[in-house]
Amino acid sequence: MREAVSRFVRDGDTVVLEGFTHLIPFAAGQEIIRQRRRDLALVRLTPDLLMDQMVAAGTASKLIFGWLGNPGVGSLHAIRRAVERDYPGPLEIEEYSHFGLLCRYKAAASGLPFFPLRGYRGTDLPRVNPHLKQVTCPFTGEILDAVSALHPDVAIVNAQRADSRGNTQIWGLTGAQREAAFAARRVIVVVEEVVPEDVVRADPNRTQIPSVVVDAVVEEPWSAHPSFVQGYYDRDNAAYLAWDRITRDPAELERYLDEWVHGLPDRAAYLARLGEETRNRLRPGPRLAGPVDYGDYR
Amino acid sequence: MTNGPGAPTRAEIMVFAACREVRDGDCVFVGVGLPNLAVQLALRLHAPRCHLIYESGVFGARPVRLPISIGDPCLVSGAAQVLPMAETFLYFLQGGRTDLGFLGAAQIDRYGNLNTTVVGRDYDHPRVRLPGAGGAPDIALNARRTVVIARQDRRKFVERLDFRTTVGWAEGGTSREALGAPGGGPTRVITDLGVYGFAEGTREMTLESVHPGVTLEQVREATGWDLKVDSPLTATEAPDEAMLRLLREELDPDRIYLKG
Numbered sequence: 001m002r003e004a005v006s007r008f009v010r011d012g013d014t015v016v017l018e019g020f021t022h023l024i025p026f027a028a029g030q031e032i033i034r035q036r037r038r039d040l041a042l043v044r045l046t047p048d049l050l051m052d053q054m055v056a057a058g059t060a061s062k063l064i065f066g067w068l069g070n071p072g073v074g075s076l077h078a079i080r081r082a083v084e085r086d087y088p089g090p091l092e093i094e095e096y097s098h099f100g101l102l103c104r105y106k107a108a109a110s111g112l113p114f115f116p117l118r119g120y121r122g123t124d125l126p127r128v129n130p131h132l133k134q135v136t137c138p139f140t141g142e143i144l145d146a147v148s149a150l151h152p153d154v155a156i157v158n159a160q161r162a163d164s165r166g167n168t169q170i171w172g173l174t175g176a177q178r179e180a181a182f183a184a185r186r187v188i189v190v191v192e193e194v195v196p197e198d199v200v201r202a203d204p205n206r207t208q209i210p211s212v213v214v215d216a217v218v219e220e221p222w223s224a225h226p227s228f229v230q231g232y233y234d235r236d237n238a239a240y241l242a243w244d245r246i247t248r249d250p251a252e253l254e255r256y257l258d259e260w261v262h263g264l265p266d267r268a269a270y271l272a273r274l275g276e277e278t279r280n281r282l283r284p285g286p287r288l289a290g291p292v293d294y295g296d297y298r
Numbered sequence: 299m300t301n302g303p304g305a306p307t308r309a310e311i312m313v314f315a316a317c318r319e320v321r322d323g324d325c326v327f328v329g330v331g332l333p334n335l336a337v338q339l340a341l342r343l344h345a346p347r348c349h350l351i352y353e354s355g356v357f358g359a360r361p362v363r364l365p366i367s368i369g370d371p372c373l374v375s376g377a378a379q380v381l382p383m384a385e386t387f388l389y390f391l392q393g394g395r396t397d398l399g400f401l402g403a404a405q406i407d408r409y410g411n412l413n414t415t416v417v418g419r420d421y422d423h424p425r426v427r428l429p430g431a432g433g434a435p436d437i438a439l440n441a442r443r444t445v446v447i448a449r450q451d452r453r454k455f456v457e458r459l460d461f462r463t464t465v466g467w468a469e470g471g472t473s474r475e476a477l478g479a480p481g482g483g484p485t486r487v488i489t490d491l492g493v494y495g496f497a498e499g500t501r502e503m504t505l506e507s508v509h510p511g512v513t514l515e516q517v518r519e520a521t522g523w524d525l526k527v528d529s530p531l532t533a534t535e536a537p538d539e540a541m542l543r544l545l546r547e548e549l550d551p552d553r554i555y556l557k558g
Contacts, residue, residue: 020355021354021368021369022354022371045383046432066432067429067431068427068428072366080426080427084425085423086423095415095430095431097434097436098431098433099387099391099433100431102383105384106384117392118392118440118478119435119436119439121477121479122439122462122468123465124415125415125435143478172374172380173355173369173383174381174383175354175383176382176384179384228371235367237366
């Protein structure tokens with residue numbers, strides 16, 4: 001992880017960290033904090049705890065997003081302080097609906113300059129975001145909304161497993177990982193397990209991201225904690241609830257970053273600190289899919 | 299109340315009112331909290347063939363526990379389909395496959411337009427920075443029916459929104475159609491005080507019923523404009539004992555959402 005972040009994430013980059021409630025790249029984000037990257041434009045459909053930490057740690061000068069919050073709990077107070085009171089410094093924001101931001105990824109992933117949608121008519125969003133424009137359909141004459149392609153410098157996505165070349169398999173919510181990976185110039189994939197290539201090739205429908213767009217594969221178990229990984233561990237809701245308290249107080253947030261990020265060398269140390277008991281509590285029971293027969297066509 | 303499970307709380311009345319908005323066979327865009335309970339209840343009562351859709355990318359969810367968020371893993375296990383989020387918006391919403399959507403709001407006006415972006419008129423330095431749009435604008439734009447669920451007070455039910463995140467009936471009358479909004483617009487607003495519809499023609503929010511024990515005075519006190527009221531004003535139907543047992547014993551046994 002240290003090497004992947006140091007090689008592929010640079011100061012001033014536009015960095016997408018995707019994973020919708022599922023597979024949130026916490027270990028990668030915290031490594032970015034640890035390496036003290038600065039002036040990043042962070043992009044994420046739902047900047048949750050991870051981006052609250054990254055903003056509080058001073059890595060970001062801009063946030064591009066769709067929905068800001070601690071899902072099911074409440075507010076992100078560090079980001080709110082930055083937006084409402086410029087504390088500890090100003091944070092530029094550029095906001096979309098989820099659909100609008102998804103369409104920006106999709107345009108870039110598809111090599112198009114923009115993507116048309118019906119989305120912003122009757123809302124105040126175009127008033128505060130000059131990137132929301134309109135286009136006339138050449139066939140029907142309908143006026144449609146349009147968003148521009150977003151080409152991030154780096155996309156970081158988590159997944160259950162990949163082979164060592166980067167063919168990446170995800171099950172459960174696939175969010176915007178595939179679109180973000182195809183849209184980005186550089187891609188880091190962080191997985192619970194690196195598996196032999198034949199494991200991937202036995203089930204190609206499950207592959208969301210192909211090796212050809214991947215620059216680095218990092219094997220890091222529990223790298224999405226406190227978010228969840230379908231089939232591996234559940235959301236650590238106690239941590240989400242605790243975050244609501246931590247983030248209200250800048251001093252306490254500082255202590256959290258010192259203890260859980262700067263004070264630890266890597267994710268292995270984080271896990272040791274988290275403890276076996278918490279991990280056991282979060283492991284789900286099995287619910288296996290049945291195998292399918294792809295057929296052997298010799 | 300006598301030997302039954304005890305009188306329904308305001309939250310339970312809200313859930314039951316929302317439950318009645320679900321029709322059998324509907325494709326329903328569900329949020330967490332009260333809408334989720336409402337749809338779970340509808341599945342067990344009158345709408346066993348409704349489809350639960352979550353913007354996280356799940357169609358036909360059958361959660362076996364209460365989901366904590368719209369992306370809870372319990373929504374995936376046992377679902378009919380999981381799809382990328384972009385396709386959920388493209389095909390289920392923009393593609394016109396959604397019958398009913400539930401929304402919440404920090405502010406709502408008389409035409410059912412919603413604000414979830416900022417409190418205060420200075421967008422760059424708002425008094426309160428709210429979460430923002432998420433999936434709401436697209437649900438409101440595309441669903442055939444939209445139901446808003448919110449707690450009601452004067453700071454929420456406002457004469458003028460600080461920011462319009464999500465369009466309802468726009469400025470009323472035919473202004474929504476004039477915008478080219480494809481869906482059907484808001485049909486109900488359910489609060490802890492009463493249930494509202496939108497008048498034919500003007501599209502202005504109109505109080506249809508008040509919950510048991512709530513007075514019209516209280517409702518007017520909690521509304522920031524001169525509220526239109528249906529005549530005769532009725533009392534909101536309360537859930538019966540069987541429904542209350544279902545809600546309390548099976549759907550939300552830990553009283554996570556049904557407290558108030």
